[in-house]
Amino acid sequence: MLILYGSQTGTTEAYAKIVHSFATARGLSPRLLVADDFNPDQLVHEGVVIFLTSTFYNGEFPSNFSRTWDYLRSTTTSLPSTKFAVFGLGNSHTKVNFNAAAKVLDARLEQLGASRLIPLGLGDEQAPCGHETAFRPWIQHLWVKLLGGHGKMTLPVQFHISTPATDAVSVSRTLPGFDGFRVVSNTLLTPDGYERPTFLLTLELPAGVTYQLGDHIQVSYNNSSDLVERTASRLGLSLDSTIQLRPIGHGGYLPVDTPIKLEDLLRDYLDLSSPPSRSFLEGLSALCADPDEALALEQLAEDMTIGNLYSKYVGGNAAFRTPFTLVDVLELHPSIQIGLHHIVGNISLIRPRYYSVCSSPLQLPHHVQVVYMVDTWHCGNDPNKLFMGAAAGYMSRLVPGDIVTSSLSRGYFRLPTSLETPILGVALGTGISFFRALLQHRAYHQDQHAVVSKMRLYFGIRHAAKDFLFQNELQTYVNRGLLELVPACSHDSNEFVTPVTKLRDFPNSVAEYLDNQGVYFYCGIGGTIPYFHEAAIQTALQTVHKSTLGSEMETVDEMKVTGRWQVEAFSSCLDHENALQHQQKVQTKKEDTPISDVVGDCAMFCFQCGQTNQGIGCT
Numbered sequence: 001m002l003i004l005y006g007s008q009t010g011t012t013e014a015y016a017k018i019v020h021s022f023a024t025a026r027g028l029s030p031r032l033l034v035a036d037d038f039n040p041d042q043l044v045h046e047g048v049v050i051f052l053t054s055t056f057y058n059g060e061f062p063s064n065f066s067r068t069w070d071y072l073r074s075t076t077t078s079l080p081s082t083k084f085a086v087f088g089l090g091n092s093h094t095k096v097n098f099n100a101a102a103k104v105l106d107a108r109l110e111q112l113g114a115s116r117l118i119p120l121g122l123g124d125e126q127a128p129c130g131h132e133t134a135f136r137p138w139i140q141h142l143w144v145k146l147l148g149g150h151g152k153m154t155l156p157v158q159f160h161i162s163t164p165a166t167d168a169v170s171v172s173r174t175l176p177g178f179d180g181f182r183v184v185s186n187t188l189l190t191p192d193g194y195e196r197p198t199f200l201l202t203l204e205l206p207a208g209v210t211y212q213l214g215d216h217i218q219v220s221y222n223n224s225s226d227l228v229e230r231t232a233s234r235l236g237l238s239l240d241s242t243i244q245l246r247p248i249g250h251g252g253y254l255p256v257d258t259p260i261k262l263e264d265l266l267r268d269y270l271d272l273s274s275p276p277s278r279s280f281l282e283g284l285s286a287l288c289a290d291p292d293e294a295l296a297l298e299q300l301a302e303d304m305t306i307g308n309l310y311s312k313y314v315g316g317n318a319a320f321r322t323p324f325t326l327v328d329v330l331e332l333h334p335s336i337q338i339g340l341h342h343i344v345g346n347i348s349l350i351r352p353r354y355y356s357v358c359s360s361p362l363q364l365p366h367h368v369q370v371v372y373m374v375d376t377w378h379c380g381n382d383p384n385k386l387f388m389g390a391a392a393g394y395m396s397r398l399v400p401g402d403i404v405t406s407s408l409s410r411g412y413f414r415l416p417t418s419l420e421t422p423i424l425g426v427a428l429g430t431g432i433s434f435f436r437a438l439l440q441h442r443a444y445h446q447d448q449h450a451v452v453s454k455m456r457l458y459f460g461i462r463h464a465a466k467d468f469l470f471q472n473e474l475q476t477y478v479n480r481g482l483l484e485l486v487p488a489c490s491h492d493s494n495e496f497v498t499p500v501t502k503l504r505d506f507p508n509s510v511a512e513y514l515d516n517q518g519v520y521f522y523c524g525i526g527g528t529i530p531y532f533h534e535a536a537i538q539t540a541l542q543t544v545h546k547s548t549l550g551s552e553m554e555t556v557d558e559m560k561v562t563g564r565w566q567v568e569a570f571s572s573c574l575d576h577e578n579a580l581q582h583q584q585k586v587q588t589k590k591e592d593t594p595i596s597d598v599v600g601d602c603a604m605f606c607f608q609c610g611q612t613n614q615g616i617g618c619t
Contacts, residue, residue, distance in 0.1 A: 001030040001146075002046050004038055006065025006101070008326050010351045012089050015123075015135060016052045018279045021137070025156035025283070026147055034133075036064045040071040046082055048117070048146070050371060051105060054089040056412075059100035060559065069105065078113040087121035087138055089131050093531045097104060098124070125527065129304045136304060139279075147615065155283035155338075158345025160246040164259040168242040173268045173405075175220060175352065179206040181401040184367060186396070190305055198373045198430065200358075203404060205366050213360055214411035214434060215440050217368055218352035220545075221394035227272045231327045232262060232611060235340055239263035245344065253349060262340075271348040273390035275314045275324040278302075280346065287342065290335035296542050297333065312603050353391040356411065356523065356568070358433035360440035368408070371430045372396075403608050414566045419445055420445065423455040424513040426499050426533050428524025432459060432469050434568065435523065439477045446482065456484040456513055458499035462491040500536045507540035514541065519564045526569035536546040 001023055005016035016032060023030040035053070043049065053065050061069045086109070088102020099122045121138030123131030180201040190198045205211070232239045240263070245256045254269055266272065276284070281301040288294035300310050311322045325349060330336055359369035374396050375389040388396075398404065413434065416423075419442065427435050435457055443492040446452045461467050468487065477483040482542075486506075488499045495501075503510055514520065520537070524532050539551040545552070559565035 001028050002038070002052065003030055003032045003050045003052070003288060004035040004060035004065075004068070005032075005051070006035045006068075008054060008056070008062045008064075011052045011054050011131075012062070013091065014277070014348055015087070015131070015176045018277060018323070019142075021156050021158070022279060022283070024179065026141070028146070033352075034064045035068040036362055038068065040075075041077075043082060044077055044079055045144060049082055049084045049114075051084065051086045051102075051109075052088075053101045053105060053536055055097060055099055055101040057520060059094075059097035061101045065101070068248075069101075072105070073109050075112070080113045081337060082109075082114040083117050084109050084114045085117040085121075085138075085142055086357065087123065087135065089123040089125075091125040093126060093528060097120070107227065111154060113273050118142055119490065120418060129308065132460070133304055136278065136302075154286040155280070155342040155346050157341050158255075159254075159341060161341050161344065162244050164244040168257050168261040168264070169261045170264075173220070173253075173255075175405060175407070176221060178218070178352075178405050178407040179209060181206060181406045183398045183402040183404060185400060186247045186398050189469055190467055191465075194377070195372055196404065196462070196467060197396070198371060198467060199396060201370045201372065201398065203368050203370070208513040209408065210365075211357060211361055211368055211408045212410065213355045213362075214413045214415065214439055215368075216354050216409050216411050217357050217370055218354055218407045219370070219395065220406065221350065221391045222267045222354040223270075223272045223350070223390065225267075226380070227325065227327060228263060228266045228305075230331070231266055231272055234327055234330045235338070235343075237262055237340065239266075243340070245359070246455045254344070265344075265480045268348050269287045269349055269352045270338070270343065272327065273325055273519070274348065276326050276329055276347070278310060278490060280326075281310075281329070283342075283346070284329065284333070284336055284338070287337050287535060288335045289337055290333075293606075295336045299475075314607065318412060331346070331391065341497070352405075355431040355571070356431075356437075358436045360437045360444065362444040363440045364612070369438075370395075371433045373430050390480060394402070413521060413566050418523065419450055420452045420512045422516055422518035423521060424510065424518050425455060425457040425521045426460070426503075426524065428460040428499070428529070429455060429467070430469070431523035431525075431568075433523070434521070436470055436473070439474070439482060442482055443480065444482065450613055452482060454482060454484055456486065456509060458502050460488045460490065462489065464489045464492055500532050503533065503540055506545040510537055510540040511544035514559075514564075517564070520559065522567045522569065524569065530567050531567045 003016055003023075005012050006015070007013040013034075020030050020032040030050075035051075040284055054062055056062070060066075086102050086106040088099035088105075090097075090099035090102070092098045102120060102122065106116070110116060118138065118141045121134050123134045125131065127133035139395045158440055184202040185200075186202075189200055190196065195488050203217075209290050211217075223510050229239065240261065243257050243262055243265070245254055246260050247254075248254050255265070278301040281297050283303065285294045285297035288297065303309065326343070330338065355372060357371045358371045359367065372392050374392040395404075411434070415438075423438075424434050435455070437441060440456065442452045442455075459468075461469070464487065466488075472484055474483065486499075486502050488497045488502050490496050490498050514537075522533060524530070534556060538556055540551060541547070541552040541555060542549050556565060556611075
């Protein structure tokens, strides 16, 4: 069995690893590869191939699947001996682009003569249990087709772990394409004591490294000492012990065949902060000595009904919000007889977090700046327990002179070629990052006597006195005629004003920008939230044009096709968006329900939602 996947930020990769791990546990011999790391000419020689891919907002394949898709689209070579299955990860709110990549891949493989093992699986962030709603029955169907039954299984052993005779060596984790960025400053932007502290991190670029307007930066981090110590204690191991890993199959990016301290492995490599997947919980249930604990874990993994316990644990609801990392599960179920060999290779490695660069290279050619919010919260069951996001917690402890392992990559936004193009923007929370960089860029050109159009920016925040990020700087752009700023402070009055409110209440301003070939940019939380704004804009245009909603929906669809409608929405994965699902009917029935209330019931507080306790990025 060959498993090929395309993943931009790691979510699809995590699902591909689930397929790989449990195929191994069922006695198969799977190989797991990024799609573009495999020579597609060799597909004709493969018996069983499982494909997993996400879809970009505009229906595109991930960048690490694009070469393989180009080959499949153009080849005339048939695949009569190949059996395949495809699972896609998408968001049904993207309408015609929902799982577009998976759909065309599935159809093309059939055209080439390959045999479909099971029907195409379509994961949906908006489903009651997120992607798992479709993934669980899809993968169980796959086992039945391949093996004739689902079967009880345990966590596969991916590595031989031994105690070497030699001392551990210092193994620094290396990531391809990453460099060391020196911390220049790490400035708190919000008042002391505010429950949502937000920082501006300034990093010096390594020699020879440059960046472009709208780029992203990936920041690598390590686990907190608390998680590391608790995990070692639950495994009954000393952090000072020296181990050596020898892969049974593919070693991935772990330090293999070299002595390493257990503390280094747990701190720098294994993702201990994310919730275990349902499939991993299923594997843990087989390791329980207590039948009641085994049954509880099985039910936790299998229950896909709306409002299920797993969704509540990871969804962020204030009444249920609880730490739900691997070690939390192990401590809650003491009969799980688990060793390090069950964990290594079966949980994800630490994945760098994506942030939008909030500075312009024209203003800061040798530095990049990043805005991040530290999601700090108390456990719903025990108010004395305080937790914070894994990556943001790491970043908040950085001091000048520290070296941060980071990498720059191109962002999703494509800027208009003319500075005279009007821009209508929506920024939620730290989503202001892109717009700040864009305003710096435009201010630079204005200083060079260029003609620059105005931007109308709706800025969604909670409190004007607490998290109005860059307020003074934004006011200077207003004074220069570069910006019309429309703050929407959701928690400063009983009205719960949001950008949706402002878009709906002042329709003429919306039409003024978009009717003059303006470009719309949205930068904020994902899930259903971008579509609330889309609906508000459609309604505003309908009001001004005295048209039908259908015609304005077509207008927005045309803007998407021509690049005049661009969305950079970061959302969580697996079941982490379910809190939004519970609020969706309320939002539909009562349009005045504030976005802040919807989001307040979910762990995604801003578009950098991966910095919550889940530690998960977007699909």
